Amino acid sequence: MSKNKNVTFAWAVKHIIWPRKKTLLVGFVLIIFSRLASLVLPGATKYLVDDVIKNSDLEMLKTLLIVVVIAITIQAITSFLLTRILSVEAQHLISQLRTKVQKKVLSLPISYFDNTKSGELVSRIMTDVEGVRNLVGTGLVQLVGGTITAIISLVLLINISASMTLFVLVPVSIFAFIAMKAFAKIRPIFRTRGQINAEVTGRLTETLNGVRVIKGFNAEEQENTIFEQGVLKLYNNIKSSLTATAFVTSSATFLLGLASVGIMGIGGYYIINGDMTIGDFLAFTLYLGFMIAPIVQMSNIGSQLTEAFAGLDRTEEIMKMDPENLPDKRPIILDSIYGDIEFKDVSFAYEENKDVLHDINFKAPPGSVTALVGSSGSGKSTTASLAATFLTPQSGLITIDGQDLSKVNLESYRKHLGVVLQDDFLFEGTIRENIIFPRPNATEDEIQAAVKGAYVNEFTDRFEDGLETVIGERGVKLSGGQRQRISIARALLANPKVIILDEATSNLDTESEMYIQKSLNMLMKDRTTFVIAHRLSTIRQADQILVIEEGKIVERGTHDELIAKEGRYFELYTYQSRI
Template sequence: MADDASKSTKPKPLRNPEAWREARHLMWAHRRYLGIGLVLMLVSRVAGLVPAASSKYLIDTVLKAPGRPDLLLPLAGAVLFATLVQGVTGYALSQVISVTAQRAITDMRRRVQQHITRLPIKYFDSTQVGVLVSRVMNDAEGIRNLVGTGIVQLVGSVFTASLALVALLYLNWVLTLAIVVILAGFGFTMSTTFKKLRPIFRERGQITAEVNGRLTETLGGIRVVKAYGTEKREQRVFTRGAHRLFRNIASSITGVSLVSSVGTAVIGAVSLAVILIGGRAILDETMTLGDLFAFVFFTSLLAAPVMQIASIGTQVSEAFAGLDRIREVMAMRTEDQEDRDRDPMGRIEGDVRLQDVWYEYNEGQPVLRGINLHVPPGTTTALVGSSGSGKSTLVSLVMAFNQPTSGRVLIDGRDLGELKLADYRAQLGVVLQENFLFDGTVADNIRFARPDATRPEIQEVARIANAHDFISEFPEGYDTVVGERGIKLSGGQRQRIAIARALLADPRILILDEATSSLDSESEYKIQEGLRRLRQGRTAFVIAHRLSTIRSADQIAVLEAGEVVERGTHAQLMALGGRYRELHDRQYALESDRFINPGEDFTPDPDFAAPAAAAGDD
């Protein structure tokens, strides 16, 4: 496994237009609840102005001689009413906006997951599972600050600051201009800081995805890790990734702390301006004491939103960084989008033909070289050859997981590259060496391709696959939970359930890729009968290292270095005496010699030979 969690990657340029476009789409999709939230926010902020405005009348009218004690209760009632309005609207706002944010997050996760599952298989070959999980779960989480409290609070803060600024200009425009200059400097500091913070937040998501990816690999392969005693090495890899994440977070903390510190300095500078300029205005009798008190209240209503904008700006920057990463995935062309321009496909006969097919994973390094192969409907073609000869690549082209670099794959005489993949794969069945079972019941795994299948149908295919007997022995039968990846079942049991799953799907084209190579002889014997029934009437491709399992194939294609070097039946290829005969004889010799390894110092064991002699064996 590569050390993906610790490698450094060059940050990609941020795409502001795309992120803003996605943000506008999100806000428009949830405009109803956002509108309600904005109204509640504005009502709350207007109510918040009442205590500030009442301070001037309290000092200059009610308390100043000769005084107006009759206005004391009405003024207190107005403040109490405004406070109650703030409380009620604040509670309603949190309910509306929080639910809206969670709805938006759920919708985004659904969209990203649907898009990812329809991407071509080559994307999954080069991307860690943990990275994809991070895209779906973590990056979508940040949008709460766009359609949740973030944007609404931002609008509310701007609204409050605007009203407070008007009131301040009315009370003392000179002092107000001094405060505006101070706050403008703070705003410039925030703008500069956020410009630097956004790439840091974007990199944080990338590092988190890489660390999650490696952790997922480690936990998924924990048996291999323990078998080779590499726990310490995996711990070091994770630690390096965790420290990269720590350094990234520390960098962002530094920026946020800088904004907070500057904000504190701004409060001090505003206080100083109020004391010097406001105090002088009172001495010059251009302001009353009530004006000064009201000015201080309105200054707090102006400064507090500006400070809040700093916090909101951090959240929104992090949300936009997540949107950047999501947009990378969403911009990729899916198989559904490719299918729009392709021809529909009805039920196929299963005639498969490869015409001069070349394929290369890396440019200039062909894996398949001019493959020409015809597989008539309802026949079985076995693919044999040494490791790396191109067998799995060939069937991946038949499954449309990859497209030929040149040449064509024809299905019933039609180019597979021009047909709808969804229609084609609905008629495709696969049984692999390590078949994936989901953490559900036996019945759920068998009916995976046909969720509407009845229990009798499930039991019927299980009988054909020689799986019904062992399933019936489970205490819960077909309702037995198999565990993650079918860990609670043996290898042979998982294979037979996979065969039953393929039978229930009723595919026209069947791929059997090393379906029995890891099984013992008894399990293989039971599975071979199920595979034989599965192949009946279907076009089948069989990859097998055990040549004894493919003798009944209608044709055998021998691949070497990406080319078909021999083709024929088992008898024809044995008579030919070429590469297939060589592979067959070598494997036969190994199987015959698996109990003894003759060497220079080998001496027969008389206790082992005696029973054979007594039985009259030659």
């Protein structure tokens, strides 16, 4: 399915409705009983007027009352069961779809997340699937039930008076035509609403996450204006759909009102001439209500189903995207690795024809430390991201133990990978929960070894709750150095063969850096390590230092060799030494 192709009813039947055919069949049976029971009252009214009252037949009155009570009881029971069975199944489907979409989203490449707001993704996972409750819930069944009721009522109406029924069908047909045209226009509006809602949710999420920056720059009013504009855009979209829906409803009121006026005139004329009894007229009027009510209700249900399909359109866009770990494109499974990584003529571009890396060549032997240095934007982080398989080169080859990394199963490689990023992301929860994230089943001894190795205990011992201290969203209650040490403890516990350290000492004060440097030395031991650091003092012991400028390696060697060359590295190092 292409990105712009809408979900069809046939697709919905195959993927959403048919797998739940047994539940829906029960729903259809229940609604048929419910609608048949609802038709008892109009028929009973005819007998009440034409026979019971006219003949003063008390026995028949008792029988009528018993039949009507039974019919009402059946309606009540079937109504309860319909809601209980179908609404629960609908919510079950929504929970399954949310899980499925979230699983799909996490399988997508890093580049997708770089170009999509997290709040927008939250909206797609939580909101877009909501509409399917109308496909599996009472919406679709009511649509079918309403159609059945309308057809049965039509037959009964024709039986009472074919001419009056024919008169009614003219405005009903006009209304049906108007409704079909209106819903065709409403669907794109609902689809756009999903996009707008995702944008507004995305911005709101960013605002709440960046509240310290907003307050720090006194930018509350600016954020309020942006959010207000988004909400206004959403309001205008809703207004458009409400206008279309209101037009359908008002058309129904007008056209069906005209039909009722005509029925009053024709029915009155027939009664006066003796061609129709009062009971027949009352029954016709009530049956007419049972035929028209589902049609009017269908306009509301049609709107709900249109919203459901619009949500499915957006959901299917995500579900049809290729995950980053396609088995046919990445067939190589690594059971274990040595950590021998090599870049061969590697080039990479985030945008077409705008390379940020040009013909990168180097080897990182097992257990070696490769430091990447250079000015901001030179391509250091891109190089590390390629080694981490977060990105895939446009040209050239990256190998792990001689295997083409672009063909290696990502899960089998990443289980040997550890990362400590510049944005030392921590999850809301306790310090312990963040450390054991890569290995939830780690033993207490293993956890304590990681804690001590990263010197996390140096500050947790001062906390009342120790490792059980709740750190707040993104670790907001901790200092930068403390967050960084938890990130390193997490990497230590993972016990990987390949380590990516992206600005791992960027948030540290001098004391913390001293602690971390010791733990990093232990972390890097016997592991292939890539280190990105602005503080060149942290990489003096690296086996090789690659100086990257404008996407090219301009110098390479050990610290002493590069200092002796008095080139770009010498400039960077001596400049920092003076600061």
